[in-house]
Amino acid sequence: MAKLKMSALLLFAMVALHCGISESMDSIQGNCNDVIRLPCKATDRTKKYRYVMWYKTERVPIIKKKKGEYTHYNFTSVSLGEKEALELRNVQPSDSGVYKCYLAADVGGQNDESFISLNITECLYVSTVYPTDYPSATIPTDACPAVEELTVSWAVLGLSLFSIGKIILCIVTVGVCDRVIFSTARRKQEVRGSKTGTSSSWKD
Structure with missing residues (x-):
């Protein structure tokens, strides 16, 4: 009976923690091929840390900064800006997801992390004679409306x-x-x- 209560308490704690993270998670909307800046909220709480590490979906490493040196992990179009913000260039719909900023504390300190969600709209490539009719569409530069006429x-x-x-x-x-x-x-x-x-x- 005691084990059953303990399992129920652990399950409740995990659900509460997950709901707390989901409720406090910021979300950013972006368009295809934009430059997106994801802030690291953990830097507002932790000023001293050994290194900063950005992940996607908590498992895929993106970039690491330690003592001014950068390490990229299969993500070349990224960089770190002010307050360790993650800058993504030429974003695509596949870049949508949850990102984590992890701060590794000094010895004796406490690690910190923050999450942020990114949603990128689908890329549109529409060639038309009247481009003003589609203000949200991206028109290729090699389009030739005269040929269509x-x-x-x-x-x-x-x-x-x-x-x-x-x-x-x-x-x-x-x-x-x-x-x-x-x-x-x-x-x-x-x-x-x-x-x-x-x-x-x-x-x-």
């Missing part, structure tokens, strides 16, 4: 040329067929005429 004209011109080509081909085909038929009929007539002349001369 001429698409219908080129299609009509292409269909017209194709139709004219078919008409010319039909006229040529009919002319060739007429000549072949005329030549064949003339040859048959000549053959018949020659046979008639041969037979009549044989009777005479």
